[in-house]
Amino acid sequence: MENGRSFSMAEVIWSSGSTPQKAGAMALFEANGSVWGTLGGGCLEAESRQRALEALDSGQARVFDLKLDEVGNWDDGLICGGRVRVMVDPNAQENRDVYRQFVAAGRERKPGLLAVIIRHPDLTPGRAFWAPQHKLEALPVGIEPDVIHQFLKAGRPGALRIDREEDDDAIEVYLEPMIPRPRLIIAGAGNIGRTTAHQGFLLGFEVTVIDDRPLYANRDNLPDADHVICGDIAGEMSQQDITGDTYIVIVTRGHRRDRAVLESCIHSPAAYIGMIGSRRKSKLIRDSLVKENTATQAEIDRVVSPMGLDIGAESVEEIALSIASQLVGVRRRGSLDAGSKSFS
Numbered sequence: 001m002e003n004g005r006s007f008s009m010a011e012v013i014w015s016s017g018s019t020p021q022k023a024g025a026m027a028l029f030e031a032n033g034s035v036w037g038t039l040g041g042g043c044l045e046a047e048s049r050q051r052a053l054e055a056l057d058s059g060q061a062r063v064f065d066l067k068l069d070e071v072g073n074w075d076d077g078l079i080c081g082g083r084v085r086v087m088v089d090p091n092a093q094e095n096r097d098v099y100r101q102f103v104a105a106g107r108e109r110k111p112g113l114l115a116v117i118i119r120h121p122d123l124t125p126g127r128a129f130w131a132p133q134h135k136l137e138a139l140p141v142g143i144e145p146d147v148i149h150q151f152l153k154a155g156r157p158g159a160l161r162i163d164r165e166e167d168d169d170a171i172e173v174y175l176e177p178m179i180p181r182p183r184l185i186i187a188g189a190g191n192i193g194r195t196t197a198h199q200g201f202l203l204g205f206e207v208t209v210i211d212d213r214p215l216y217a218n219r220d221n222l223p224d225a226d227h228v229i230c231g232d233i234a235g236e237m238s239q240q241d242i243t244g245d246t247y248i249v250i251v252t253r254g255h256r257r258d259r260a261v262l263e264s265c266i267h268s269p270a271a272y273i274g275m276i277g278s279r280r281k282s283k284l285i286r287d288s289l290v291k292e293n294t295a296t297q298a299e300i301d302r303v304v305s306p307m308g309l310d311i312g313a314e315s316v317e318e319i320a321l322s323i324a325s326q327l328v329g330v331r332r333r334g335s336l337d338a339g340s341k342s343f344s
Helices: 042-058 092-107 133-138 145-154 191-202 233-238 255-265 279-291 297-302 316-333
Strands: 007-016 026-030 035-037 062-067 083-089 112-119 128-132 158-162 171-178 183-187 206-211 227-230 246-250 272-275
Touching: 007 042, 007 092, 007 112, 026 042, 042 062, 042 083, 083 112, 092 112, 092 128, 092 171, 112 133, 112 145, 128 133, 133 145, 145 158, 145 171, 183 191, 183 233, 183 255, 191 206, 191 316, 206 233, 233 255, 246 255, 246 316, 255 272, 255 279, 272 316, 279 297
Parallel strands: 183 206, 183 246, 206 227, 246 272
Antiparallel strands: 007 026, 007 083, 007 158, 026 035, 062 083, 112 128, 112 171, 158 171
16 A cells, blocks of 8 residues: 555455455455455455456445355355455555554554445445544544444444435445454563464464563564563563453563562453463462462462463473463453363
């Protein structure tokens, strides 16, 4: 978009049933045949490419529906049986300032809502608008503010249709919430910390790694981390903005350091606090924090230690996978499943 080349943007705005991609999937199709992003390949992407190139010729945004068991052939390998609605827009360049705001909001962890017109009596299809969370009422799309707030709260992209009684013109808008990535703060940049950081990156977390050793706390060792902090681990942890969307993994190189880090974040509202180690180590640290009145029993009970799903992990990579799997479980289900914290 920044280089000014001609392209058509295709985005899944609605899906139902089994589909290779869901609402929010996007691809850019250039006139020269280049493709950026993906709609899942197969017949869906092939059909979208054809429609996108046709839209480049016509200069008009279009919406089309596709039933995935009625197109292509078995060689595609994507006989999913679901349905999708795709919007192709050859004029997305005209909305580049809006998309810049959308990207910047994600980078700065500021929630908001992107609105793209599909059908409207007064606005051109493809026209895009952005509003931060505290200004959603300013979106000029003709939808009640309460409905827009509910859409942002749900956190899932999709199309919204409003039928108006006063005339025959319905309003249909694609809405994509900007929900900041959940934060993963890893205390310790050794083998397990480094590998867990990589897993967190792959899973869409904003990854911060803290270590007090310059040899470990650097970009060469942690290429996938968004933020690398070199300093006193417990002290730096206490300076972090820990919210209910923060996940903390404690994997320092010693029990005393682990305890100090745990003490620095035990009172936080973090969604997850996990600490590596054996059950014996965990019990010693837990009991000492309660005995010294450093933490309440309720706060201690929130700590996952030993942490990680019990998958029989032995190698560094397997241990990191077990931790990452547990993070996903908490993120998607809101709590730990019974018996899920038995790794040791």
